[in-house]
Amino acid sequence: MSALRTAIRYGAYPGLLAGGLLILWLLLSNGVDFAWAPYAAVAIIGPLILVCEYIAPFRPDWRPGPQDFLRDAVFMGVVQVAVPLAMIWAATLLINGALVSNGWTFNLWPSSWPILAQLALKVVAGDLLRYWLHRLAHTWTPLWRLHEVHHSPQKLYTTNVFRFHPFEKSLQFLCDTLPFMVLGIGTEVLAYYFVFYSLSGLLQHANIDIRLGSLNYVFSGPEVHRWHHSREVRESNNNYAHSFVVWDLVFGTYFRPKDEKVEKLGLLDETYPDTFMRQLGAPFRNAKPDADAA
Numbered sequence: 001m002s003a004l005r006t007a008i009r010y011g012a013y014p015g016l017l018a019g020g021l022l023i024l025w026l027l028l029s030n031g032v033d034f035a036w037a038p039y040a041a042v043a044i045i046g047p048l049i050l051v052c053e054y055i056a057p058f059r060p061d062w063r064p065g066p067q068d069f070l071r072d073a074v075f076m077g078v079v080q081v082a083v084p085l086a087m088i089w090a091a092t093l094l095i096n097g098a099l100v101s102n103g104w105t106f107n108l109w110p111s112s113w114p115i116l117a118q119l120a121l122k123v124v125a126g127d128l129l130r131y132w133l134h135r136l137a138h139t140w141t142p143l144w145r146l147h148e149v150h151h152s153p154q155k156l157y158t159t160n161v162f163r164f165h166p167f168e169k170s171l172q173f174l175c176d177t178l179p180f181m182v183l184g185i186g187t188e189v190l191a192y193y194f195v196f197y198s199l200s201g202l203l204q205h206a207n208i209d210i211r212l213g214s215l216n217y218v219f220s221g222p223e224v225h226r227w228h229h230s231r232e233v234r235e236s237n238n239n240y241a242h243s244f245v246v247w248d249l250v251f252g253t254y255f256r257p258k259d260e261k262v263e264k265l266g267l268l269d270e271t272y273p274d275t276f277m278r279q280l281g282a283p284f285r286n287a288k289p290d291a292d293a294a
């Protein structure tokens with residue numbers, strides 16, 4: 001194995017995650033606006049993840065084709081950029097209009113803590129709410145119908161992470177961002193959170209031969225998350241965590257068999273639509289109550 005592949009295998013996950021946070025710190029320290037700096041940090045590190053995926057794939061047969069990238073790009077623009085921007089705009093209006101203007105402010109967030117401590121608190125607390133939303137999405141049919149979009153790909157690679165139904169993305173915002181805005185979390189912490197959350201999501205789905213060793217008990221990286229995309233419900237109804245695995249460990253849903261590899265991915269429903277527009281309407285189709293969800 002080449003030295004470069006070895007470096008990617010052991011260094012890509014921690015190196016790129018830390019690199020993104022470092023770039024954000026440099027940009028903010030040099031006066032770049034909070035509105036742009038997080039996007040710039042992710043835009044610099046994101047392509048490096050794709051390069052690592054090309055050089056050191058976990059499964060060469062999971063490489064995406066041009067049509068896959070095109071579909072992922074549409075999901076990225078609509079679901080990962082337009083929807084969050086609209087939600088932040090609406091949430092800011094709501095908080096300023098309904099709370100701040102009436103003198104109801106909840107400055108409960110520990111803003112005096114060091115930024116990395118605030119980031120860790122945000123990730124762990126946000127992950128708890130997201131854990132239960134995600135777990136419910138695998139056990140309650142109406143939510144599963146939305147979440148199916150994310151599980152529809154039959155191969156796992158970086159830009160799969162963009163594939164969510166806009167309604168589910170909105171529910172995620174209500175769990176992992178709005179409550180913290182109401183509590184008074186600072187813009188700077190949200191900027192660091194955006195970079196950490198985005199890069200850990202991209203890396204979690206990456207088709208890179210990453211080896212995290214004992215860090216698999218800290219981060220929900222690809223070695224853990226691949227099992228969540230298995231077509232076998234017994235395997236996929238586990239590993240709900242987004243960034244840290246703490247809540248999977250606490251609630252007994254951590255699944256990482258040491259000597260096995262995940263086989264087929266995707267949905268049991270082989271007639272599931274595969275275009276962006278059809279997937280937007282898929283949760284409302286007349287689907288038979290199949291056994292994809294638990």
Ligand SMILES: [Zn+2]
Nearest residue numbers: 134138147228
């Ligand atoms: Zn899921």
